[in-house]
Amino acid sequence: MASVQPKIKSKVRCVDGEVGEIAHVIADPISLEVSHIVVRTNGTQRQVPVSTIATVREDSVELRCNASQVADYPELKREDFLTSKEVEIPHLENKVHVEPGDLLVPFPQLEKSCARRNFFTGFIHVIGALIGLPLVWPVLRFIMKPMYAPYDNRWIKIGNVSKIKTDDVGVQFIFKKSFTDSVLLREEDKNHWVIKATPETLKKIYQHGDISFMDEKGDAVWVNKQTVPYVAFAGKCPHLGCGFKWRTHKKRGQVFLCPCHLSIYDSAGKVLDGPAPRPLDVLPIKVSATGEIEIIDVEYKAGKKEQVRIA
Amino acid sequence: MMFLLQKVYDFVDERIDLKTLEAKMMKEPIKGGSRWAYVFGSVLLFIFIMQAVTGVLLMFYYIPSADHAYASTQFIIHEVDYGWFILSYHFWGSSAMVVMVFAHMSQVFLWGAYKSPREMIWLVGLALFGIVMAFGFTGYLLPWDQRAYWATTVGVEIMDKTPVVGDFMARFLKGGPTPGQMTLSRFFVIHVMVLPGALMGLAGLHLFLFRSAGPAGPFRGTSEELKAKTDFFFPRQVWKDIVAMAAVFLTISSLALIEPVVLLEEAKPDPGDYHPEPEWYFLFLFQILRWKVFGGEFGQFLGATAIPAAFMLLLAALPFIDRSPERNIFKRPIALLSWAVVMIGILVLTVSAIINREFLD
Amino acid sequence: MSHPATAISSVKLAWALSWAAFWTGFPFKAIVVLLLLAAQIHPWEGAGLIALLAVSVPIDIWALGLTARTFFLERMGIEVRGPVGIGLWWQGAFLGAVMLGIAYYAVGATVAVCKKAAAVTLGVVNKVIPIPVAEQITIELLMWAVPTTIVVIVLLLLWLKLFGWRIKRFVVASGQASSADLQERVREWDDWRVPADSILMLVSFTAVAVLLTVVFWVLLPVTTTHRHPDYPPPPTDAVKKKVKPEELLKKTDTALAKAEAVLELLEKEKAKEKKKPAGPGK
DSSP, rough: OOOOOOOTTEEEETTTTTEOOOEEEEEETTTTEEEEEEEETTTEEEEEEEEEEEOOOOSEEEEEHHHHHHHHHHBOOOOOOOOOSSSOOOTTTHHHOSSSSSSOOOOOGGOOOOOHHHHHHHHHHHHHHHHHHHHHHHHHHHHHHGGOOOOOOOEEEEEEEGGGGGOOOOEEEEEEEEETTTTTEEEEEEEEEEOOOHHHHHHTHHHHHHHSEEEETSSSSEETTTTOOOEEEEETTTTTTTTTEEEEEEETEEEOTTTTTOEEEEETTOOSSSSSSSOEEEEOEEEOOOEEEEOOOOOOOOOOOOOOOOO | OOOHHHHHHHHHHHHHHHHHHHHHHHOEEEEOOOOOOOOOOOHHHHHHHHHHHHHHHHHHOOSSSTTTHHHHHHHHHTTTHHHHHHHHHHHHHHHHHHHHHHHHHHHHHHHTSTTTOOOHHHHHHHHHHHHHHHHHHHHHTTTTTTHHEEEEEEEEHHHHHHHHHHHHHHHHHHHSSSSSSHHHHHHHIIIIIHHHHHHHHHHHHHHHHHHHHOOOSSSSOOOHHHHHHHHHHHIIIIIHHHHHHHHHHHHHHHHHHSOOOOOOOOOOOOOOTOOOOOOGGGGGHHHTTGGGGGGGGHHHHIIIIIIHHHHHHHHHHHHHHOOOOOOGGOOOOHHHHHHHHHHHHHHHHHHHHHHHGGOOO | OOOOOHHHHHHHHHHHHHHHHHHHHHHHHHHHHHHHHTTTTTSSSSSHHHHHHHHHHHHHHHHHHHHHHHHHHHHHHHEEEEHHHHHHHHHHOOOOHHHHHHHEEEEEEEHHHHHHHHHHHHHHHHSOOOOOOOHHHHHHHHHHHHHHHHHHHHHHHHHHHHHHHHHHHHHHEEEEEOOOOOOHHHHHHHHHSOOSSSSHHHHHHHHHHHHHHHHHHHSSSOSSSSTTTOOHHHHHHHHOOOHHHHHHHHHHHHHHHHHHHHHHHHHHHHHHHSSSSSOOOO
């Protein structure tokens, strides 16, 4: 039934005449609707279900039943009830309006102007936004400072070519790399793979010509030339950055094998099998007269088809 | 755009009764109208938020270890883009907070807004005052330069002299018998976690109690005058609050540019040429302890513990001692005089401490 | 019937206007100061000070006009037609300049005399009762600071009184009593603070503020201007030699050739060693 809003103190009329007035209104806390009215009649308070109400008027309600039937309804047990102000039933006061009128308070004269209110509201929003604004740029730069740090183009000695005994065989070079990490001076164990390539393998590696390496501005830092038979591969698999190994494969013979997702590369770094998106990354390499190998520890973004240098 | 906003508003209103909430929060009529004198509480909230924001940013690069605290602070100043500005804003913001706390307490005191029924607001406010001072004290150590290290060491040593609990308190703060890594770790966690939590909780309570009691309003004016100027908290008082916040923001930024943070050398166990000194808002206490009358063990107890504690207790007891309902400061000569004496006293002692620097060699 | 203007004290009148006008103008001047500082110009000396003072004139005129008009209407029930700010400002500024001039000498003299007197007095007292350093500092400070403060307050009150007297003359000359009641008068001055076209005002305010913010971002130094001596600025990259690929290749070629030559030499020597029998001396 659509919510009925009988007012307290309304007169109650039955089919055959007035019987009394509404003393209380009872609401159902679950449906948030009026369930009963309490009619004060003949010195008693009767709990009358709301279905009995035929019409609700400004100051009276009309019931469908007779006066004698009202007397048959149960008496109110006040101790079984609380007022709505004594409990917190959400939204009850929104849905049920049964008081006789509202409590009034004076409206300040200055607040009557809508233009004033709107102007100052707008002004507050403007100034509020503008207080934060000067900080936006400095804070962004502050947070982003280390995010696009310039590349480390230092030459690092990783070992000697005398360690390489056979052609076209991957030899791991483990070395310590020291670097500044914010204010700390740290050292990390790193590894790369060097092969002494045969001319056929070299041809495969240099099929697109000499390999050049750039810095952030696009200026060349180094160029690897095909005349140098030594090739260094970065020790991180271009798939997702795991460390790979040189292993003997059942079918493919001696290959670079990554244990994480089983990418397989030949001695030229070409992808033979597995999810690797591109061949092994070649590093800038310098071999001194005494056979000392130096490389630049270039790092590329894993998982991408093209080489995107990140460090 | 406005139509969309209205739709969003109605959606939320249906569910949480936003209209009533808005009415309760915003449409609070202020007797005698919104006043610039009432802005200091909101300004304090603003400064706290700015300190939290800049503080969190500093934590992106600061390392709270005795080995790296100094280097990481220097890193922020010299290496990180605008790091010097963020750090200097944080530094001057803390001074601004102390100044505003004094301004806010003075305004409440002079307007008699601590009197019944606002006693609890005043007491919670005193606790907040203590928290602000603790913020300043704990934050000061973090750069770990000579100034930071020695100001803290001297300060904790003074606390050590408190009877009964002094030794325990000092060892708790130092994390041992002597200052070191434990001290830094404790001061760091107190500064970035414990105190912010305490401040937010107590500030919430402070605001709730304030709203329950309602603003005290002006201390003079006929009822006609008060009624004529009455307006709602929103928008006029909020507007005044926000203009004051903007002015404070500009002032702190300017100070950060005029005098950016420059560290001394890294902390070491020997003060060398450096003369230990606390932050400027503790200088008056620092100076008073130089007086002969506060020399010796009893004298130090008097000057460092007894008198400050007695003063704070007096402030706490104030709403219960001062029962007169009179709020007009010009009709409360004792109150006006005591306030003036305390403020001038603090000023004179602070300036004395600055002059005293020349006499230390 | 006495004019309502004469009822209020000159000092109170001038104070009410000046205090309110100062703080009204403050946020705008603070913006100017911040921009000057971002450009690394000191606003308390030289070109910066001149710029700040120049900008303060229109700001103060506007602020004084607004606060004066409000005060006249609400507290004195007087409406003033025509410009108020300009009429009052130059008088306050002129009197202020004169007072500042007097204050410079008066304060200077007071401080010097009192410091001398303090030094002498304390010197004498010290011979009888030795006063410790810390206490002496405070006593000496009070001995010159208190008289100086009194002098400053007296001069300030004098300025306020004179300015207040000028303001009263202005009000009597250009004002008319308002017939509206208090509520009406309060509503009227409150209304002045709402612009006729609030959208236009807000939009242009925002636009200017955003522009100034961008200027601030451009000016603000990225690295600190007060470097610690232990952290000198990094050397400006002397023109980084651009790597020329051909040169690089030539270099590697020559290095390789050298290496091969050395290797050959070593191999030759090794072969010689092998060929040699066990060697003499056996």
